Amino acid sequence: xxxxxxxxxxxxxxxxxxxxxxxxxxxxxxxxxxxxxxxxxxxxxxxxxxxxxxxxxxxxxxxxxxxxxxxxxxxxxxxxxxxxxxxxxxxxxxxxxxxxxxxxxxxxxxxxxxxxxxxxxxxxxxxxxxxxxxxxxxxxxxxxxxxxxxxxxxxxxxxxxxxxxxxxxxxxxxxxxxxxxxxxxxxxxxxxxxxxxxxxxxxxxxxxxxxxxxxxxxxxxxxxxxxxxxxxxxxxxxxxxxxxxxxxxxxxxxxxxxxxxxxxxxxxxxxxxx
Amino acid sequence: xxxxxxxxxxxxxxxxxxxxxxxxxxxxxxxxxxxxxxxxxxxxxxxxxxxxxxxxxxxxxxxxxxxxxxxxxxxxxxxxxxxxxxxxxxxxxxxxxxxxxxxxxxxxxxxxxxxxxxxxxxxxxxxxxxxxxxxxxxxxxxxxxxxxxxxxxxxxxxxxxxxxxxxxxxxxxxxxxxxxxxxxxxxxxxxxxxxxxxxxxxxxxxxxxxxxxxxxxxxxxxxxxxxxxxxxxxxxxxxxxxxxxxxxxxxxxxxxxxxxxxxxxxxxxxxxxxxxxxxxxxxxxxxxxxxxxxxxxxxxxxxxxxxxxxxxxx
Numbered sequence: 065x066x067x068x069x070x071x072x073x074x075x076x077x078x079x080x081x082x083x084x085x086x087x088x089x090x091x092x093x094x095x096x097x098x099x100x101x102x103x104x105x106x107x108x109x110x111x112x113x114x115x116x117x118x119x120x121x122x123x124x125x126x127x128x129x130x131x132x133x134x135x136x137x138x139x140x141x142x143x144x145x146x147x148x149x150x151x152x153x154x155x156x157x158x159x160x161x162x163x164x165x166x167x168x169x170x171x172x173x174x175x176x177x178x179x180x181x182x183x184x185x186x187x188x189x190x191x192x193x194x195x196x197x198x199x200x201x202x203x204x205x206x207x208x209x210x211x212x213x214x215x216x217x218x219x220x221x222x223x224x225x226x227x228x229x230x231x232x233x234x235x236x237x238x239x240x241x242x243x244x245x246x247x248x249x250x251x252x253x254x255x256x257x258x259x260x261x262x263x264x265x266x267x268x269x270x271x272x273x274x275x276x277x278x279x280x281x282x283x284x285x286x287x288x289x290x291x292x293x294x295x296x297x298x299x300x301x302x303x304x305x306x307x308x309x310x311x312x313x314x315x316x317x318x319x320x321x322x323x324x325x326x327x328x329x330x331x332x333x334x335x336x337x338x
Numbered sequence: 339x340x341x342x343x344x345x346x347x348x349x350x351x352x353x354x355x356x357x358x359x360x361x362x363x364x365x366x367x368x369x370x371x372x373x374x375x376x377x378x379x380x381x382x383x384x385x386x387x388x389x390x391x392x393x394x395x396x397x398x399x400x401x402x403x404x405x406x407x408x409x410x411x412x413x414x415x416x417x418x419x420x421x422x423x424x425x426x427x428x429x430x431x432x433x434x435x436x437x438x439x440x441x442x443x444x445x446x447x448x449x450x451x452x453x454x455x456x457x458x459x460x461x462x463x464x465x466x467x468x469x470x471x472x473x474x475x476x477x478x479x480x481x482x483x484x485x486x487x488x489x490x491x492x493x494x495x496x497x498x499x500x501x502x503x504x505x506x507x508x509x510x511x512x513x514x515x516x517x518x519x520x521x522x523x524x525x526x527x528x529x530x531x532x533x534x535x536x537x538x539x540x541x542x543x544x545x546x547x548x549x550x551x552x553x554x555x556x557x558x559x560x561x562x563x564x565x566x567x568x569x570x571x572x573x574x575x576x577x578x579x580x581x582x583x584x585x586x587x588x589x590x591x592x593x594x595x596x597x598x599x600x601x602x603x604x605x606x607x608x609x610x611x612x613x614x615x616x617x618x619x620x621x622x623x624x625x626x627x628x629x630x631x632x633x634x635x636x637x638x639x640x641x642x643x644x645x646x647x648x649x650x651x652x
Contacts (some may be wrong), residue, residue, distance in 0.1 A: 070445045071443065071445070072440070072441055072443060073439060074440075075440035075441050076441065078437070079426060079437050081429060082428060082537050083426065083427055086428070087427075159424055159427075160422040160424040161422075161424050161425065163391055163418075163420055163422070164426065164438055164485075165441070166390070166391055166409070167389060167391070167413055167416070167417075167418050168409075168413050168441040168442050169409055169410045169411070169412075169413040169414050169442060169443065170413075170441045170442075171410065171443075172409075215435075246482055305572075331391045333391065333393060334386075334391040334392070334493060335353075335386065335391070335392055336422070
């Protein structure tokens, strides 16, 4: 029986993976994921040819932390996951192809799991790959000093945490947007609500800050980014969450969301609004 | 008995305040059954209900004894070729059928064998490795049919399956339905093409505005329409003699001699009495008769009588 489920799960994954990663409509997601790689690559080229060095590795480390927190976490991964995961169900409803799944004896939980894993694989490849590539490029202009920073300094640990944080962001936002794609005719509205909630998170009371994905992700980022004035006056400092709790909490919340999505998929009707 | 039937017991389905079907009770036996009715009469709702894609607002459905809310059992014995001309992106015809067989739980080797069989069955071996997106409308319709039959279901549900098919493919597809129905399986077809309904159906279900208007074998349904006199066409060289005798015995309410003068179209309220009278006239008058055939016990006439002017546009 387990072998049957695994076979069915693999079949869903195969059908969804190619569709998700190589969709023509997903060009903007590649742009989001690869823009920092392009920028850090340009930075490497420009700094390598500059006569005098403008940035130290410390500057680059803070710059990357800001790029990661403000561009990747709050922008690229958020919107990229919205594009990838919302489409897994909603896209098929719009294209009138979801009934093919619903006419097979596949357990609906397996369908949700297969779609989620396919979306997650695409998201991890794009966003964890982009994060790692950007990190490796941003200090490349320093040559051997950067290699030493990575291999013998804090670089490798930072890289690992950035990769873990990006992966957890994909896990968390993926679960949210898979669910909104099943429930909402227009997932953009749900996405906008989540975006505003995540955006105002630092300005919320500390208890409310914890009801978000970004709070835990921010806690996991290895380098803190100073908030510039006057915004720093409005930021409410919440107690930091230990890494094990942030990781465990995010995984647990994602699992809960996925379970709810699976239960809802069991009772979903396929009428395409007709 | 209900293990071999598709049954609807007092089933209603509403879309918000819009009626899909209302208080439908049916018992569909094996064989080819056609669902006939104008657009919006509830044909697709009925099909979506029996395949579990939607649920009834009220009532109970069983497909060979299995309720549609058990997809694990239901989908192994039901194949549905839906009306949507849509396919998952980026797949060839072969991959389309093969992928969903894997989802049915077949091992890769068996899925491959079943895919080949289904593709051969619809005569698309040459085009199997081309992307579905490059297929003509008729080819897409056929590959959908292949996907619906590939897992060898006991109940085949087909929503307008002949749309877009050329005459050759149409004939092959109809032969497939008849073969499938002849094996004691259920083939439930919706169609707008009434003369083909006559050719393929063992029984019809006539729907109008969400209600079942009539069900059963076409001739049986026609017999039930008492208010419309039966039409009988008799080919004979002396139609005027026959017409005079039938009128004198009050067997016909109307008779019309055909333009070539060798045919008589009768309208009668008592077909059995008319046939008896016809025999007598032939013997007594020495009348030569080439053929006698009912002229309005087909799906088109029944549809026109029961559903009316709406039917004319179908």
